[in-house]
Amino acid sequence: DSGVTQTPKHLITATGQRVTLRCSPRSGDLSVYWYQQSLDQGLQFLIQYYNGEERAKGNILERFSAQQFPDLHSELNLSSLELGDSALYFCASSGQGLDTQYFGPGTRLTVL
Amino acid sequence: QQQVKQSPQSLIVQKGGISIINCAYENTAFDYFPWYQQFPGKGPALLIAIRPDVSEKKEGRFTISFNKSAKQFSLHIMDSQPGDSATYFCAASKGYSTLTFGKGTMLLVSP
Secondary structure, eight states: OOSOEEEOSEEEEOTTOOEEEEEEOOTTOOEEEEEEEETTTEEEEEEEEETTEEEEEOSOOTTEEEEEOTTSOEEEEEOSOOGGGOEEEEEEEEOTTOOOOEEOOOEEEEEO | OOSEEEEOSEEEEETTSOEEEEEEEOOTTOOBEEEEEEOTTSOOEEEEEEOTTOSEEEETTEEEEEETTTTEEEEEESSOOGGGOEEEEEEEBSTTSOOEEOOOEEEEEEO
């Protein structure tokens, strides 16, 4: 158990809809990362927050957004969902050293 | 542009054998190279990591070999066990920036 929690575990929705994925980092970790994992693309970095501020942006679509709240939990919002958005979404957190990332169990999103 | 290339895509090794997974990177500024292990239905977990000031790091049955001039690093699993069957990802980062992952290697250790 990495100490990172993600909810929900599974999410099934329809095209065009909007969903919110939630992540709670390990106790004391200030940095949160979001990744998308699909069979053909592997682990793709989406976005990083550090202590409430956006720190780095990867291959995140404009339809996706994220934020980190004062209690350090983070939410990833996915809107106007398409079939191709079906994937595993992982959250990871790291401490002050910022190198070792601890991954949560993921949210499996299925868009029908 | 894929900055970290991982091979092979899949690997079958007999119990007790040596599993070898290779990665090559392009960005010479990378200075942190971790390997992650992922079991089905779970998130990736850090297995072992190396920085370029050493050429090899060993932790139990797992060894990273690092070749700075060739911009390559590899994971060796000695005495592979069925419980090692998982997907392995190499990754790289510069300083405290974000990790760039390879596409993963599915390892199956046959009993």
